[in-house]
Amino acid sequence: MRILSARPVFLSFIARRPQAQTTTRRLAAARNTNEASDEELQAARKWLNDLHAETIPKSIGEMSFSRSSGPGGQNVNKVNSKATLQVPLEGLLKYIPTALHSEIRTSRYIxxxxxxxxxxxxxxxxxxxxxxxxxxxxxxxxxxxxxNAVPGETSAEQSKRVKNLQKTENEYRLKSKKQHSAKKSSRRGQSYD
Structure with missing residues (x-):
């Protein structure tokens, strides 16, 4: 197990975490429970890209060992091999971008x-x-x-493709409405005796 002594990404986020800013354009995060600004989402994406399992500081929580259960023969009866990590939620949240807080609070490990x-x-x-x-x-x-909390970024190609699909769908809808209207108007002109 390798322990990094340099200031990891996990801890360096505190210094550059953007404060809540008032902007007119807001994005709703996953499940529409946590609103985050574009800057917060960008910072969270960058932070998540830089996060690695080795960058989590070992001092963030308390590790304890106990005897395991289940199969394993004499080993589980004699050796304390089961590891339990306890991390205070508030201690962890101060290192994590605010856009992820609501999802972390709903984790199954809480x-x-x-x-x-x-x-x-x-x-x-x-x-x-x-x-x-x-x-x-x-x-x-x-x-x-x-x-779950940070929506993915849409590339320029994807947004252009979506606009073209919306334009095509709108043209098709208008064409079908005109056909339906022409069919109705042709019925009005006929008289059935």
Missing amino acids: APRSNNIIIQADDSRKQVDNAHSCYARLHQMVVEAGR
């Missing part, structure tokens, strides 16, 4: 009574591997929250 994130791993027989797995799951939780 313990509501203690307001902590609790992640457990007992996949391996080794403590080190299980501890690494806990941090990897924390990273995955943050990345998934980012996917």
